Amino acid sequence: xxxxxxxxxxxxxxxxxxxxxxxxxxxxxxxxxxxxxxxxxxxxxxxxxxxxxxxxxxxxxxxxxxxxxxxxxxxxxxxxxxxxxxxxxxxxxxxxxxxxxxxxxxxxxxxxxxxxxxxxxxxxxxxxxxxxxxxxxxxxxxxxxxxxxxxxxxxxxxxxxxxxxxxxxxxxxxxxxxxxxxxxxxxxxxxxxxxxxxxxxxxxxxxxxxxxxxxxxxxxxxxxxxxxxxxxxxxxxxxxxxxxxx
Amino acid sequence: xxxxxxxxxxxxxxxxxxxxxxxxxxxxxxxxxxxxxxxxxxxxxxxxxxxxxxxxxxxxxxxxxxxxxxxxxxxxxxxxxxxxxxxxxxxxxxxxxxxxxxxxxxxxxxxxxxxxxxxxxxxxxxxxxxxxxxxxxxxxxxxxxxxxxxxxxxxxxxxxxxxxxxxxxxxxxxxxxxxxxxxxxxxxxxxxxxxxxxxxxxxxxxxxxxxxxxxxxxxxxxxxxxxxxxxxxxxxxxxxxxxxxx
Numbered sequence: 001x002x003x004x005x006x007x008x009x010x011x012x013x014x015x016x017x018x019x020x021x022x023x024x025x026x027x028x029x030x031x032x033x034x035x036x037x038x039x040x041x042x043x044x045x046x047x048x049x050x051x052x053x054x055x056x057x058x059x060x061x062x063x064x065x066x067x068x069x070x071x072x073x074x075x076x077x078x079x080x081x082x083x084x085x086x087x088x089x090x091x092x093x094x095x096x097x098x099x100x101x102x103x104x105x106x107x108x109x110x111x112x113x114x115x116x117x118x119x120x121x122x123x124x125x126x127x128x129x130x131x132x133x134x135x136x137x138x139x140x141x142x143x144x145x146x147x148x149x150x151x152x153x154x155x156x157x158x159x160x161x162x163x164x165x166x167x168x169x170x171x172x173x174x175x176x177x178x179x180x181x182x183x184x185x186x187x188x189x190x191x192x193x194x195x196x197x198x199x200x201x202x203x204x205x206x207x208x209x210x211x212x213x214x215x216x217x218x219x220x221x222x223x224x225x226x227x228x229x230x231x232x233x234x235x236x237x238x239x240x241x242x243x244x245x246x
Numbered sequence: 247x248x249x250x251x252x253x254x255x256x257x258x259x260x261x262x263x264x265x266x267x268x269x270x271x272x273x274x275x276x277x278x279x280x281x282x283x284x285x286x287x288x289x290x291x292x293x294x295x296x297x298x299x300x301x302x303x304x305x306x307x308x309x310x311x312x313x314x315x316x317x318x319x320x321x322x323x324x325x326x327x328x329x330x331x332x333x334x335x336x337x338x339x340x341x342x343x344x345x346x347x348x349x350x351x352x353x354x355x356x357x358x359x360x361x362x363x364x365x366x367x368x369x370x371x372x373x374x375x376x377x378x379x380x381x382x383x384x385x386x387x388x389x390x391x392x393x394x395x396x397x398x399x400x401x402x403x404x405x406x407x408x409x410x411x412x413x414x415x416x417x418x419x420x421x422x423x424x425x426x427x428x429x430x431x432x433x434x435x436x437x438x439x440x441x442x443x444x445x446x447x448x449x450x451x452x453x454x455x456x457x458x459x460x461x462x463x464x465x466x467x468x469x470x471x472x473x474x475x476x477x478x479x480x481x482x483x484x485x486x487x488x489x490x491x492x
Protein backbone atom coordinates (compact mmCIF):
# COMPACT_ATOMS: atom_id res chain seq x y z
CA UNK A 1 0.00 0.00 0.00
CA UNK A 2 1.29 3.47 -0.92
CA UNK A 3 1.95 6.20 1.60
CA UNK A 4 -0.95 8.11 0.09
CA UNK A 5 -3.21 5.11 0.63
CA UNK A 6 -2.20 5.07 4.27
CA UNK A 7 -3.11 8.72 4.66
CA UNK A 8 -6.50 8.15 3.11
CA UNK A 9 -7.23 5.34 5.51
CA UNK A 10 -5.87 7.31 8.46
CA UNK A 11 -8.45 10.05 8.02
CA UNK A 12 -11.40 7.76 7.33
CA UNK A 13 -13.73 7.01 10.23
CA UNK A 14 -13.88 3.47 11.57
CA UNK A 15 -16.97 1.49 10.55
CA UNK A 16 -18.95 2.11 13.76
CA UNK A 17 -18.46 5.91 13.54
CA UNK A 18 -19.42 5.93 9.86
CA UNK A 19 -22.53 3.97 10.74
CA UNK A 20 -23.60 6.68 13.17
CA UNK A 21 -23.18 9.46 10.61
CA UNK A 22 -25.14 7.68 7.89
CA UNK A 23 -27.78 6.45 10.33
CA UNK A 24 -28.47 10.06 11.44
CA UNK A 25 -28.63 11.24 7.82
CA UNK A 26 -31.07 8.52 6.73
CA UNK A 27 -33.29 8.39 9.80
CA UNK A 28 -33.65 12.15 10.45
CA UNK A 29 -37.24 13.28 9.87
CA UNK A 30 -39.18 16.52 9.81
CA UNK A 31 -41.43 15.99 12.81
CA UNK A 32 -44.80 17.70 13.23
CA UNK A 33 -46.63 15.28 15.48
CA UNK A 34 -46.14 12.32 17.82
CA UNK A 35 -44.42 14.46 20.47
CA UNK A 36 -44.63 13.10 24.00
CA UNK A 37 -44.07 14.87 27.25
CA UNK A 38 -40.60 13.76 28.39
CA UNK A 39 -38.51 16.70 29.52
CA UNK A 40 -35.33 17.43 27.61
CA UNK A 41 -32.47 17.56 30.10
CA UNK A 42 -30.07 20.48 30.15
CA UNK A 43 -27.29 18.02 29.35
CA UNK A 44 -28.91 16.84 26.11
CA UNK A 45 -29.96 20.36 25.15
CA UNK A 46 -26.42 21.59 25.69
CA UNK A 47 -25.06 18.84 23.43
CA UNK A 48 -27.35 19.66 20.50
CA UNK A 49 -26.72 23.41 20.88
CA UNK A 50 -22.95 22.87 20.89
CA UNK A 51 -23.34 20.73 17.78
CA UNK A 52 -25.18 23.62 16.10
CA UNK A 53 -22.49 26.07 17.24
CA UNK A 54 -19.85 23.94 15.50
CA UNK A 55 -21.45 24.33 12.08
CA UNK A 56 -19.32 25.79 9.30
CA UNK A 57 -19.69 29.56 9.03
CA UNK A 58 -18.52 31.95 6.36
CA UNK A 59 -15.41 33.80 7.51
CA UNK A 60 -15.92 32.13 10.94
CA UNK A 61 -18.55 34.78 11.67
CA UNK A 62 -20.81 32.37 13.66
CA UNK A 63 -23.84 34.53 12.84
CA UNK A 64 -26.35 32.46 14.83
CA UNK A 65 -28.31 32.95 18.02
CA UNK A 66 -30.61 30.44 19.67
CA UNK A 67 -33.88 31.61 21.19
CA UNK A 68 -35.35 28.84 23.34
CA UNK A 69 -39.08 29.31 23.65
CA UNK A 70 -41.09 27.60 26.36
CA UNK A 71 -43.49 30.44 27.30
CA UNK A 72 -47.01 29.57 26.12
CA UNK A 73 -48.11 33.13 25.52
CA UNK A 74 -45.31 33.57 23.00
CA UNK A 75 -45.90 30.16 21.45
CA UNK A 76 -49.58 30.94 21.03
CA UNK A 77 -48.68 34.18 19.24
CA UNK A 78 -46.34 32.25 16.94
CA UNK A 79 -49.10 29.72 16.34
CA UNK A 80 -51.45 32.54 15.33
CA UNK A 81 -48.80 33.81 12.91
CA UNK A 82 -48.56 30.28 11.48
CA UNK A 83 -52.34 30.10 11.05
CA UNK A 84 -52.33 33.43 9.27
CA UNK A 85 -49.56 32.43 6.83
CA UNK A 86 -51.12 29.02 6.32
CA UNK A 87 -54.51 30.41 5.37
CA UNK A 88 -52.75 32.49 2.70
CA UNK A 89 -50.80 29.41 1.59
CA UNK A 90 -53.93 27.27 1.27
CA UNK A 91 -55.33 29.61 -1.37
CA UNK A 92 -52.15 29.31 -3.45
CA UNK A 93 -52.73 25.62 -4.18
CA UNK A 94 -54.90 24.65 -7.11
CA UNK A 95 -58.30 23.31 -6.12
CA UNK A 96 -57.41 19.68 -6.87
CA UNK A 97 -54.49 19.83 -4.39
CA UNK A 98 -56.01 22.11 -1.76
CA UNK A 99 -57.98 19.50 0.13
CA UNK A 100 -54.98 17.21 0.44
CA UNK A 101 -52.79 20.15 1.51
CA UNK A 102 -55.18 21.04 4.30
CA UNK A 103 -54.94 17.53 5.74
CA UNK A 104 -51.18 17.73 6.33
CA UNK A 105 -50.07 18.61 9.83
CA UNK A 106 -47.36 21.18 9.25
CA UNK A 107 -46.31 22.30 12.72
CA UNK A 108 -46.08 21.20 16.36
CA UNK A 109 -45.69 24.62 17.97
CA UNK A 110 -47.94 23.99 20.95
CA UNK A 111 -47.52 20.21 21.41
CA UNK A 112 -43.73 20.07 21.45
CA UNK A 113 -42.05 20.79 24.80
CA UNK A 114 -39.60 23.30 23.32
CA UNK A 115 -39.43 25.66 20.35
CA UNK A 116 -36.10 27.00 19.12
CA UNK A 117 -35.68 29.93 16.76
CA UNK A 118 -32.26 30.02 15.07
CA UNK A 119 -31.39 33.43 13.69
CA UNK A 120 -28.73 35.14 11.59
CA UNK A 121 -27.04 38.36 12.70
CA UNK A 122 -26.25 39.95 9.36
CA UNK A 123 -23.93 42.53 10.94
CA UNK A 124 -21.81 40.25 13.12
CA UNK A 125 -18.11 40.98 12.69
CA UNK A 126 -19.14 42.94 9.57
CA UNK A 127 -19.62 44.69 7.30
CA UNK A 128 -16.81 42.92 5.38
CA UNK A 129 -16.69 39.19 6.09
CA UNK A 130 -14.30 36.73 4.42
CA UNK A 131 -16.23 34.75 1.82
CA UNK A 132 -19.41 36.86 1.96
CA UNK A 133 -18.20 39.53 -0.44
CA UNK A 134 -19.53 38.06 -3.71
CA UNK A 135 -22.39 36.11 -2.13
CA UNK A 136 -24.13 38.21 0.51
CA UNK A 137 -26.41 35.35 1.61
CA UNK A 138 -23.56 33.13 2.78
CA UNK A 139 -24.26 34.18 6.39
CA UNK A 140 -27.84 32.92 6.08
CA UNK A 141 -26.48 29.64 4.69
CA UNK A 142 -24.16 29.35 7.71
CA UNK A 143 -27.16 29.58 10.04
CA UNK A 144 -28.88 26.88 7.96
CA UNK A 145 -25.86 24.62 8.58
CA UNK A 146 -26.28 25.26 12.32
CA UNK A 147 -29.93 24.22 12.03
CA UNK A 148 -28.92 21.05 10.26
CA UNK A 149 -26.20 20.14 12.78
CA UNK A 150 -28.74 20.55 15.58
CA UNK A 151 -31.22 18.41 13.66
CA UNK A 152 -28.78 15.53 13.15
CA UNK A 153 -27.49 15.65 16.73
CA UNK A 154 -31.09 15.73 17.98
CA UNK A 155 -31.85 12.61 15.93
CA UNK A 156 -28.93 10.83 17.58
CA UNK A 157 -30.30 11.85 20.98
CA UNK A 158 -33.76 10.51 20.06
CA UNK A 159 -35.25 14.00 19.79
CA UNK A 160 -37.60 14.92 16.98
CA UNK A 161 -37.24 18.29 15.23
CA UNK A 162 -39.69 19.97 12.87
CA UNK A 163 -38.90 23.09 10.83
CA UNK A 164 -41.95 25.36 10.59
CA UNK A 165 -41.45 27.63 7.58
CA UNK A 166 -45.04 28.82 7.11
CA UNK A 167 -44.70 32.01 9.16
CA UNK A 168 -43.90 35.49 7.87
CA UNK A 169 -40.55 36.68 9.20
CA UNK A 170 -41.85 40.16 9.98
CA UNK A 171 -44.50 38.70 12.33
CA UNK A 172 -42.04 36.32 13.97
CA UNK A 173 -39.51 39.13 14.43
CA UNK A 174 -42.13 41.24 16.15
CA UNK A 175 -43.18 38.45 18.53
CA UNK A 176 -39.57 37.61 19.44
CA UNK A 177 -38.51 41.29 19.61
CA UNK A 178 -35.73 40.84 17.04
CA UNK A 179 -33.72 43.94 16.05
CA UNK A 180 -33.56 44.86 12.36
CA UNK A 181 -30.25 43.09 11.68
CA UNK A 182 -31.37 39.77 13.17
CA UNK A 183 -33.21 37.56 10.68
CA UNK A 184 -35.09 34.42 11.74
CA UNK A 185 -33.72 31.50 9.72
CA UNK A 186 -35.59 28.56 11.23
CA UNK A 187 -38.40 28.07 13.73
CA UNK A 188 -38.05 24.57 15.19
CA UNK A 189 -40.33 22.39 17.29
CA UNK A 190 -38.26 20.03 19.42
CA UNK A 191 -39.14 17.10 21.67
CA UNK A 192 -39.04 13.38 22.27
CA UNK A 193 -41.36 11.45 19.98
CA UNK A 194 -43.12 8.12 20.04
CA UNK A 195 -41.47 7.15 16.74
CA UNK A 196 -39.64 8.41 13.66
CA UNK A 197 -41.56 7.60 10.43
CA UNK A 198 -39.58 5.32 8.08
CA UNK A 199 -39.91 7.80 5.19
CA UNK A 200 -40.64 11.52 4.76
CA UNK A 201 -44.36 12.02 5.27
CA UNK A 202 -44.92 13.79 1.94
CA UNK A 203 -43.30 10.81 0.20
CA UNK A 204 -45.42 8.24 2.09
CA UNK A 205 -48.57 10.27 1.38
CA UNK A 206 -47.83 10.20 -2.35
CA UNK A 207 -47.60 13.98 -2.58
CA UNK A 208 -44.26 13.80 -4.44
CA UNK A 209 -41.93 10.91 -5.31
CA UNK A 210 -38.29 10.51 -4.28
CA UNK A 211 -36.31 11.55 -7.36
CA UNK A 212 -33.72 9.21 -8.89
CA UNK A 213 -30.38 10.59 -7.80
CA UNK A 214 -28.51 9.35 -10.89
CA UNK A 215 -30.67 11.64 -13.04
CA UNK A 216 -29.74 14.66 -10.91
CA UNK A 217 -26.02 14.27 -11.55
CA UNK A 218 -24.29 16.01 -14.44
CA UNK A 219 -20.65 15.95 -15.54
CA UNK A 220 -18.67 19.17 -15.98
CA UNK A 221 -21.66 21.20 -17.21
CA UNK A 222 -25.45 21.36 -16.98
CA UNK A 223 -27.29 18.56 -18.81
CA UNK A 224 -24.11 16.65 -19.65
CA UNK A 225 -25.54 13.41 -18.34
CA UNK A 226 -23.81 11.01 -16.01
CA UNK A 227 -24.92 7.81 -17.79
CA UNK A 228 -22.94 8.67 -20.94
CA UNK A 229 -20.07 10.54 -19.35
CA UNK A 230 -19.35 8.57 -16.19
CA UNK A 231 -21.20 5.23 -16.64
CA UNK A 232 -19.44 3.50 -13.73
CA UNK A 233 -20.62 6.19 -11.32
CA UNK A 234 -24.12 6.14 -12.83
CA UNK A 235 -24.43 2.40 -12.21
CA UNK A 236 -23.01 2.67 -8.71
CA UNK A 237 -25.45 5.45 -7.77
CA UNK A 238 -28.40 3.63 -9.35
CA UNK A 239 -27.71 0.32 -7.61
CA UNK A 240 -26.86 1.76 -4.16
CA UNK A 241 -29.10 0.64 -1.34
CA UNK A 242 -28.28 2.14 2.02
CA UNK A 243 -28.45 -0.16 4.98
CA UNK A 244 -29.27 2.61 7.45
CA UNK A 245 -32.96 3.17 6.72
CA UNK A 246 -35.01 2.22 9.75
CA UNK B 247 -39.03 3.75 34.51
CA UNK B 248 -42.13 5.16 32.84
CA UNK B 249 -43.46 4.04 29.46
CA UNK B 250 -42.47 7.43 28.13
CA UNK B 251 -38.96 6.93 29.38
CA UNK B 252 -38.80 3.68 27.45
CA UNK B 253 -39.85 5.41 24.24
CA UNK B 254 -37.21 8.07 24.68
CA UNK B 255 -34.52 5.48 25.10
CA UNK B 256 -35.84 3.42 22.19
CA UNK B 257 -35.31 6.27 19.72
CA UNK B 258 -31.93 7.35 21.04
CA UNK B 259 -28.85 6.10 19.18
CA UNK B 260 -26.52 3.69 20.93
CA UNK B 261 -23.27 5.23 22.18
CA UNK B 262 -21.12 4.15 19.20
CA UNK B 263 -23.57 5.65 16.67
CA UNK B 264 -23.79 8.90 18.66
CA UNK B 265 -20.04 9.04 18.72
CA UNK B 266 -19.92 8.94 14.92
CA UNK B 267 -22.42 11.80 14.56
CA UNK B 268 -20.62 14.09 17.01
CA UNK B 269 -17.18 13.14 15.69
CA UNK B 270 -18.24 14.20 12.17
CA UNK B 271 -19.70 17.47 13.46
CA UNK B 272 -16.60 18.39 15.50
CA UNK B 273 -13.90 17.24 13.10
CA UNK B 274 -15.39 18.52 9.82
CA UNK B 275 -13.25 21.30 8.36
CA UNK B 276 -13.40 23.75 5.47
CA UNK B 277 -10.48 22.48 3.40
CA UNK B 278 -8.54 24.66 0.97
CA UNK B 279 -5.18 22.92 0.86
CA UNK B 280 -3.40 19.68 1.75
CA UNK B 281 -5.18 17.72 -0.98
CA UNK B 282 -3.33 14.65 -2.20
CA UNK B 283 -3.82 12.69 -5.36
CA UNK B 284 -5.73 9.56 -4.31
CA UNK B 285 -8.65 8.88 -6.61
CA UNK B 286 -12.13 8.94 -5.10
CA UNK B 287 -13.81 5.65 -5.95
CA UNK B 288 -17.27 5.60 -7.48
CA UNK B 289 -18.45 3.68 -4.42
CA UNK B 290 -17.41 6.43 -1.99
CA UNK B 291 -18.66 9.19 -4.31
CA UNK B 292 -22.02 7.46 -4.59
CA UNK B 293 -22.30 7.24 -0.79
CA UNK B 294 -21.66 10.96 -0.22
CA UNK B 295 -24.04 11.95 -3.05
CA UNK B 296 -26.81 9.73 -1.64
CA UNK B 297 -26.22 11.33 1.76
CA UNK B 298 -26.72 14.76 0.15
CA UNK B 299 -29.85 13.55 -1.63
CA UNK B 300 -31.35 12.55 1.73
CA UNK B 301 -31.19 16.07 3.12
CA UNK B 302 -34.42 17.64 4.32
CA UNK B 303 -36.17 19.63 1.59
CA UNK B 304 -39.08 22.00 1.79
CA UNK B 305 -42.26 20.31 0.54
CA UNK B 306 -40.04 17.33 -0.45
CA UNK B 307 -39.10 19.28 -3.59
CA UNK B 308 -35.48 17.97 -3.64
CA UNK B 309 -34.37 21.08 -5.56
CA UNK B 310 -30.72 20.04 -5.93
CA UNK B 311 -28.51 18.92 -8.80
CA UNK B 312 -24.90 17.84 -8.57
CA UNK B 313 -22.46 18.93 -11.26
CA UNK B 314 -19.24 16.92 -10.94
CA UNK B 315 -16.38 18.85 -12.49
CA UNK B 316 -13.12 17.18 -13.44
CA UNK B 317 -12.43 18.95 -16.78
CA UNK B 318 -9.46 21.28 -16.37
CA UNK B 319 -10.58 23.81 -18.94
CA UNK B 320 -13.75 24.39 -16.95
CA UNK B 321 -11.92 24.42 -13.64
CA UNK B 322 -9.44 26.98 -14.97
CA UNK B 323 -12.37 29.18 -16.01
CA UNK B 324 -13.88 28.84 -12.52
CA UNK B 325 -10.49 29.67 -11.03
CA UNK B 326 -10.33 32.84 -13.15
CA UNK B 327 -13.81 33.78 -11.87
CA UNK B 328 -12.54 33.23 -8.32
CA UNK B 329 -9.50 35.45 -8.95
CA UNK B 330 -11.75 38.17 -10.31
CA UNK B 331 -14.13 38.10 -7.32
CA UNK B 332 -11.23 37.85 -4.90
CA UNK B 333 -9.46 40.91 -6.27
CA UNK B 334 -12.69 42.84 -5.69
CA UNK B 335 -12.97 41.36 -2.19
CA UNK B 336 -9.41 42.32 -1.27
CA UNK B 337 -10.21 46.00 -1.76
CA UNK B 338 -13.20 45.75 0.60
CA UNK B 339 -11.00 45.05 3.62
CA UNK B 340 -9.55 47.91 5.56
CA UNK B 341 -5.83 48.38 5.01
CA UNK B 342 -4.86 46.93 8.38
CA UNK B 343 -6.61 43.65 7.54
CA UNK B 344 -5.87 43.46 3.85
CA UNK B 345 -2.39 42.00 4.09
CA UNK B 346 -3.55 39.22 6.39
CA UNK B 347 -6.56 38.53 4.15
CA UNK B 348 -4.34 38.10 1.13
CA UNK B 349 -2.30 35.42 2.91
CA UNK B 350 -5.27 33.11 3.44
CA UNK B 351 -5.66 30.31 0.93
CA UNK B 352 -9.37 30.40 0.14
CA UNK B 353 -9.85 27.75 -2.56
CA UNK B 354 -8.48 24.48 -3.90
CA UNK B 355 -10.16 24.53 -7.32
CA UNK B 356 -7.18 23.24 -9.31
CA UNK B 357 -5.43 21.09 -6.68
CA UNK B 358 -8.40 19.01 -5.56
CA UNK B 359 -9.21 15.94 -7.69
CA UNK B 360 -12.91 16.83 -7.97
CA UNK B 361 -15.09 19.94 -7.86
CA UNK B 362 -18.83 19.66 -7.18
CA UNK B 363 -21.34 22.43 -7.78
CA UNK B 364 -24.61 21.92 -5.89
CA UNK B 365 -27.47 23.93 -7.35
CA UNK B 366 -31.09 24.82 -6.58
CA UNK B 367 -33.83 24.46 -9.19
CA UNK B 368 -36.22 27.20 -8.10
CA UNK B 369 -39.01 25.91 -10.35
CA UNK B 370 -38.94 22.23 -9.43
CA UNK B 371 -42.44 20.93 -8.69
CA UNK B 372 -43.48 24.61 -8.51
CA UNK B 373 -44.63 27.28 -8.53
CA UNK B 374 -46.48 26.46 -5.28
CA UNK B 375 -44.43 24.30 -2.92
CA UNK B 376 -45.52 23.26 0.57
CA UNK B 377 -43.62 25.36 3.11
CA UNK B 378 -42.13 27.79 0.60
CA UNK B 379 -45.16 30.08 0.44
CA UNK B 380 -44.20 32.57 3.18
CA UNK B 381 -40.45 32.08 2.87
CA UNK B 382 -39.43 31.91 -0.79
CA UNK B 383 -35.79 31.06 0.02
CA UNK B 384 -36.61 27.77 1.74
CA UNK B 385 -35.61 25.91 -1.45
CA UNK B 386 -32.14 27.48 -1.30
CA UNK B 387 -31.90 26.42 2.36
CA UNK B 388 -32.80 22.85 1.33
CA UNK B 389 -29.87 22.79 -1.07
CA UNK B 390 -27.63 24.08 1.74
CA UNK B 391 -28.74 21.09 3.85
CA UNK B 392 -27.71 18.83 0.95
CA UNK B 393 -24.30 20.52 0.92
CA UNK B 394 -23.93 19.95 4.63
CA UNK B 395 -24.96 16.28 4.49
CA UNK B 396 -22.37 15.72 1.77
CA UNK B 397 -19.77 17.54 3.87
CA UNK B 398 -20.37 15.41 6.97
CA UNK B 399 -20.50 12.14 5.03
CA UNK B 400 -17.29 13.12 3.24
CA UNK B 401 -15.59 13.73 6.60
CA UNK B 402 -16.58 10.23 7.70
CA UNK B 403 -15.08 8.85 4.47
CA UNK B 404 -11.84 10.77 5.09
CA UNK B 405 -12.53 13.23 2.26
CA UNK B 406 -11.88 16.94 2.66
CA UNK B 407 -14.42 19.46 1.34
CA UNK B 408 -13.95 23.20 0.89
CA UNK B 409 -16.79 25.62 0.05
CA UNK B 410 -15.57 28.35 -2.32
CA UNK B 411 -17.97 31.28 -2.03
CA UNK B 412 -15.83 34.01 -3.60
CA UNK B 413 -17.22 33.66 -7.13
CA UNK B 414 -20.02 35.65 -8.69
CA UNK B 415 -23.00 33.43 -9.49
CA UNK B 416 -23.54 34.99 -12.89
CA UNK B 417 -20.01 34.02 -13.97
CA UNK B 418 -20.30 30.51 -12.55
CA UNK B 419 -23.69 30.04 -14.22
CA UNK B 420 -22.22 31.04 -17.56
CA UNK B 421 -19.25 28.65 -17.24
CA UNK B 422 -21.48 25.72 -16.19
CA UNK B 423 -24.23 26.60 -18.75
CA UNK B 424 -26.94 26.85 -16.08
CA UNK B 425 -30.44 27.85 -17.20
CA UNK B 426 -32.07 30.89 -15.58
CA UNK B 427 -34.01 28.92 -12.95
CA UNK B 428 -30.94 27.00 -11.71
CA UNK B 429 -28.98 28.86 -9.04
CA UNK B 430 -25.53 27.74 -7.86
CA UNK B 431 -25.66 27.28 -4.08
CA UNK B 432 -22.19 25.90 -3.36
CA UNK B 433 -18.99 25.30 -5.29
CA UNK B 434 -17.05 22.57 -3.50
CA UNK B 435 -13.49 21.28 -3.80
CA UNK B 436 -13.35 17.63 -2.79
CA UNK B 437 -10.50 15.19 -2.24
CA UNK B 438 -8.47 13.13 0.17
CA UNK B 439 -6.22 15.21 2.38
CA UNK B 440 -3.02 14.68 4.32
CA UNK B 441 -4.75 15.85 7.52
CA UNK B 442 -7.72 17.70 8.99
CA UNK B 443 -6.65 20.73 11.04
CA UNK B 444 -7.70 20.50 14.70
CA UNK B 445 -9.48 23.87 14.55
CA UNK B 446 -10.98 26.12 11.86
CA UNK B 447 -8.10 27.90 10.16
CA UNK B 448 -9.48 31.41 10.76
CA UNK B 449 -9.69 30.58 14.47
CA UNK B 450 -6.12 29.21 14.63
CA UNK B 451 -4.84 32.23 12.70
CA UNK B 452 -6.41 34.58 15.25
CA UNK B 453 -8.65 36.23 12.65
CA UNK B 454 -11.74 35.77 14.84
CA UNK B 455 -12.34 33.99 18.15
CA UNK B 456 -14.78 31.15 18.82
CA UNK B 457 -17.77 32.82 20.47
CA UNK B 458 -19.06 31.62 23.85
CA UNK B 459 -22.19 29.65 23.06
CA UNK B 460 -23.89 30.44 26.39
CA UNK B 461 -23.93 34.13 25.42
CA UNK B 462 -25.68 33.34 22.14
CA UNK B 463 -28.65 31.71 23.84
CA UNK B 464 -31.74 33.68 24.80
CA UNK B 465 -34.95 32.57 26.52
CA UNK B 466 -38.35 33.23 24.95
CA UNK B 467 -37.34 36.56 23.39
CA UNK B 468 -34.31 38.44 22.09
CA UNK B 469 -31.84 39.56 24.79
CA UNK B 470 -33.64 37.72 27.57
CA UNK B 471 -30.44 36.13 28.77
CA UNK B 472 -29.94 32.48 29.59
CA UNK B 473 -27.87 33.03 32.75
CA UNK B 474 -30.76 34.71 34.59
CA UNK B 475 -33.63 32.81 33.01
CA UNK B 476 -32.32 29.26 32.73
CA UNK B 477 -29.21 29.14 34.97
CA UNK B 478 -28.92 25.35 34.94
CA UNK B 479 -28.71 25.32 31.15
CA UNK B 480 -26.27 28.24 31.16
CA UNK B 481 -23.91 26.36 33.45
CA UNK B 482 -24.25 23.15 31.49
CA UNK B 483 -23.47 24.89 28.20
CA UNK B 484 -20.57 26.82 29.71
CA UNK B 485 -18.92 23.79 31.27
CA UNK B 486 -19.43 21.40 28.32
CA UNK B 487 -16.25 20.00 26.80
CA UNK B 488 -16.81 17.72 23.86
CA UNK B 489 -14.65 14.63 23.70
CA UNK B 490 -14.77 14.41 19.91
CA UNK B 491 -12.30 17.14 18.96
CA UNK B 492 -9.31 15.63 17.22
